Amino acid sequence: MNALASTNRNFRHAARLLNLDSKFEKSLLMPYREIKFECTIPKDDGSLVSYVGFRVQHDNSRGPMKGGIRYHPKVEHDEVNALAQLMTWKTAVVNVPYGGAKGGIGCSPKDFSVSELERLTRVFTQKIHDVIGVNIDVPAPDMGTNAQTMAWISDEYSKFHGYSPAIVTGKPIELGGSLGREAATGRGVVFATEALLADHGKSIKGLTFVIQGFGNVGSWVARLIHERGGKIIAVSDVTGAVKNPNGLDIPALLEHKEKSGSLSNFDDGDMMNADELLIHECDVLVPCALSGVLTRENAGDVKAKFIIEAANNPTDPEADEILSKKGVVILPDIYANAGGVTVSYFELVQNNQHIMWDEEKVNAELKKYMAGAFNSIKSMCRTHECNLRMGAFTLGVSRVAQCTLLRGWGC
Numbered sequence: 001m002n003a004l005a006s007t008n009r010n011f012r013h014a015a016r017l018l019n020l021d022s023k024f025e026k027s028l029l030m031p032y033r034e035i036k037f038e039c040t041i042p043k044d045d046g047s048l049v050s051y052v053g054f055r056v057q058h059d060n061s062r063g064p065m066k067g068g069i070r071y072h073p074k075v076e077h078d079e080v081n082a083l084a085q086l087m088t089w090k091t092a093v094v095n096v097p098y099g100g101a102k103g104g105i106g107c108s109p110k111d112f113s114v115s116e117l118e119r120l121t122r123v124f125t126q127k128i129h130d131v132i133g134v135n136i137d138v139p140a141p142d143m144g145t146n147a148q149t150m151a152w153i154s155d156e157y158s159k160f161h162g163y164s165p166a167i168v169t170g171k172p173i174e175l176g177g178s179l180g181r182e183a184a185t186g187r188g189v190v191f192a193t194e195a196l197l198a199d200h201g202k203s204i205k206g207l208t209f210v211i212q213g214f215g216n217v218g219s220w221v222a223r224l225i226h227e228r229g230g231k232i233i234a235v236s237d238v239t240g241a242v243k244n245p246n247g248l249d250i251p252a253l254l255e256h257k258e259k260s261g262s263l264s265n266f267d268d269g270d271m272m273n274a275d276e277l278l279i280h281e282c283d284v285l286v287p288c289a290l291s292g293v294l295t296r297e298n299a300g301d302v303k304a305k306f307i308i309e310a311a312n313n314p315t316d317p318e319a320d321e322i323l324s325k326k327g328v329v330i331l332p333d334i335y336a337n338a339g340g341v342t343v344s345y346f347e348l349v350q351n352n353q354h355i356m357w358d359e360e361k362v363n364a365e366l367k368k369y370m371a372g373a374f375n376s377i378k379s380m381c382r383t384h385e386c387n388l389r390m391g392a393f394t395l396g397v398s399r400v401a402q403c404t405l406l407r408g409w410g411c
């Protein structure tokens with residue numbers, strides 16, 4: 001199912017549980033502003049290439065809009081809209097004072113040199129500089145972008161508006177980034193997993209995990225689960241998938257990936273068919289890559305007992321239904337991966353106060369936010385007799401609805 005149709009469906013289900021008026025429901029769903037533009041740059045050989053860029057600002061009732069910038073060939077209008085909307089509910093679930101936005105360019109970053117990537121990012125920034133701002137919309141990294149991308153955005157934006165490090169989060173530490181932001185999404189996923197497992201009388205130690213995606217989020221999830229004694233028996237990325245029934249040596253796999261750029265030819269594991277990864281026998285499945293990977297075609301074959309949605313929107317609603325009927329417990333994206341935006345908020349707090357927290361404080365605060373949100377979601381589950389996804393959606397949507405009404409925007 002299309003990402004936007006799937007996100008809208010979840011929102012509407014939550015709106016029904018909350019008994020929202022239908023006109024009000026429609027206005028909460030409608031994005032605040034969508035922009036689509038062309039980004040043209042000269043390649044290193046002098047030839048011109050053009051890509052389509054997007055920034056969708058979904059909602060600002062709870063504060064400036066917030067969300068990542070994605071560079072990926074699949075970036076298109078509906079997906080960016082869906083991701084922007086998910087940011088609105090996510091910031092509300094963890095109760096940070098921000099709204100929701102998302103942006104990106106439909107391109108393949110691995111096909112560019114560093115200087116081409118810099119030119120593309122600067123052109124992208126020129127196209128959005130007049131609609132973002134520290135009190136309007138603050139971008140951050142997502143798939144295919146990183147701290148360096150944020151440094152270029154901040155530098156280009158500063159040419160128009162004066163030195164503005166707080167125009168982005170997830171920037172390099174040297175330029176005002178927060179300690180712990182790079183690991184924050186993965187660390188938040190692990191705190192969320194611990195909260196869920198504790199609720200089921202279990203812990204990470206001794207359970208088997210399968211992880212799809214080994215980039216920023218996936219590699220941090222793997223590292224932290226490994227440190228806690230979880231057994232990671234299969235991992236994949238765009239280069240392939242590797243398994244070891246006795247548990248992969250994650251530090252060695254990280255080193256191998258760093259050196260070779262690929263998961264292939266890892267001595268301590270066997271390559272496997274990447275399509276089979278999601279249906280591999282395990283206790284906990286953690287998708288950390290693309291949207292829409294769990295579908296009605298593969299959901300029936302999933303063997304995991306828990307799914308932790310570290311990626312945004314990895315589960316189609318049809319798959320959600322099939323998995324729920326099988327008794328699989330799904331920890332939804334708008335909670336599970338909210339550690340990144342939570343530490344982005346901490347980064348802005350530090351920027352505003354011109355101070356730097358130590359990493360211990362960042363991680364301890366993150367743990368508090370993730371634990372608090374889990375308890376609030378469970379409370380919504382009890383009130384509305386619903387699963388964790390609807391617990392998170394009703395929590396996020398009700399907080400946004402309340403601020404919308406308080407600000408006098410209700411219809």
Ligand SMILES: NC(=O)C1=CN([C@@H]2O[C@H](COP(=O)(O)OP(=O)(O)OC[C@H]3O[C@@H](n4cnc5c(N)ncnc54)[C@H](O)[C@@H]3O)[C@@H](O)[C@H]2O)C=CC1
Binds near residue numbers: 142143145215237
């Ligand atoms: N970076 C952040 O702070 C946050 C990221 N997320 C979400 O987490 C997910 C991953 O993001 P990042 O780790 O930042 O991106 P990344 O670009 O650092 O890594 C993406 C990973 O996915 C892999 N991948 C791509 N296509 C694949 C495929 N077909 N099969 C298996 N693996 C594939 C890549 O090889 C790479 O390992 C995305 O859904 C993103 O929206 C969510 C919240 C915050």
Ligand SMILES: O=C(O)CCC(=O)C(=O)O
Binds near residue numbers: 067068069140337340
């Ligand atoms: O850190 C942020 O502002 C946003 C991170 C993000 O894009 C996400 O949570 O999906």
